Amino acid sequence: QEQLVESGGGVVQPGRSLTLSCAASGFTFSDYSLHWVRQAPGKGLQWVAFMSSDETNKDYAESVRGRFTISRDKFKNTLHLHMTSLRPDDTAVYYCARDRRRVVTSYIMDVWGQGTTVTVSS
Amino acid sequence: EIVMTQSPASLPVTPGEPASISCRSSQSLLYSNGFIYLQWYLQKPGQSPQLLIYLGSNRASGVPDRFSGSGSGTDFTLKISRVEPEDVGVYYCGQTLQTPTFGQGTKLEIK
Numbered sequence: 001q002e003q004l005v006e007s008g009g010g011v012v013q014p015g016r017s018l019t020l021s022c023a024a025s026g027f028t029f030s031d032y033s034l035h036w037v038r039q040a041p042g043k044g045l046q047w048v049a050f051m052s053s054d055e056t057n058k059d060y061a062e063s064v065r066g067r068f069t070i071s072r073d074k075f076k077n078t079l080h081l082h083m084t085s086l087r088p089d090d091t092a093v094y095y096c097a098r099d100r101r102r103v104v105t106s107y108i109m110d111v112w113g114q115g116t117t118v119t120v121s122s
Numbered sequence: 123e124i125v126m127t128q129s130p131a132s133l134p135v136t137p138g139e140p141a142s143i144s145c146r147s148s149q150s151l152l153y154s155n156g157f158i159y160l161q162w163y164l165q166k167p168g169q170s171p172q173l174l175i176y177l178g179s180n181r182a183s184g185v186p187d188r189f190s191g192s193g194s195g196t197d198f199t200l201k202i203s204r205v206e207p208e209d210v211g212v213y214y215c216g217q218t219l220q221t222p223t224f225g226q227g228t229k230l231e232i233k
Contacts, residue, residue, distance in 0.1 A: 037171075045163070045171065045214055047222035061221065095170055100182075107218035108161055110182060112170040 002026040002111045004096045009116030012086055020116055022079040022096030027111075029077040030054075033099035035109055036070065036081050038092035038118075048094070049081065052105055064090075086120045093117050124148050124217050128225035136233045141202040143228045145215035150195045151178075159219035162191055162200045165227075166211040174213075175200065207232055 008020040022034070036048040049070040051058045058070050069082040079096055094116055097109035125148040135141045151159045158178030163171040173182040175191035178198070188203040202209060210232055216224040 044226050045216070045224040047224075059221070100173070100176065107222050108173065108176045109163075109171075110173045110176075112172065114170055 004113035006113045006116035009118045011119045017084045020081040024077045031102045033105040034079045035097045037095045040092045091120050126225035133230045134233045135205045143200045145198045147196045161216045163214045
């Protein structure tokens with residue numbers, strides 16, 4: 001079945017970097033845009049970034065633009081989020097999510113991973 | 123940024139009874155193409171969010187027909203015709219007219 005599995009979370013000091021990964025299976029990876037969405041402890045959902053199916057388009061939330069970089073590896077069916085200059089307010093569970101529509105980006109997310117936890121603390 | 127506001131924050135419901143959650147956006151989510159760029163998600167305890175309703179009123183695959191979405195412009199409603207124990211969790215509305223934003227969530231609990 002369609003599945004997304006995140007990895008790479010952990011505890012990191014402020015100012016340091018971390019890369020998250022999301023392994024996709026059960027669907028044609030290159031057909032779908034993919035997103036990162038995060039959830040701070042006890043808080044709601046915040047969209048972080050997306051990359052289009054053909055890798056030509058990407059966008060970021062204002063709060064992470066210039067610090068986070070999204071990328072995807074079509075040969076390994078994997079999405080990445082490289083996070084630099086991490087701050088305590090980046091602490092959250094980071095979810096990888098698939099866009100509902102093939103080829104076109106709708107920003108509607110219909111398949112979600114289980115999440116990976118990032119804690120930024122000294 | 124479009125701000126999404128949900129009410130109530132908490133909703134205790136007796137099984138078998140209906141439930142209704144409201145969501146208001148800071149600007150209209152009705153686009154010129156006629157689509158309403160409003161979604162509903164449910165995050166069950168200890169789980170990832172799941173898509174319930176997309177584009178205002180369309181049930182996602184596998185979602186029971188006791189869930190329905192309605193509304194237009196800036197005011198939207200998620201209705202559950204008869205609440206089941208497995209419907210417990212936090213419900214989020216979210217807009218995709220611009221950079222996606224979500225409401226703060228409504229926690230549905232069983233009385």
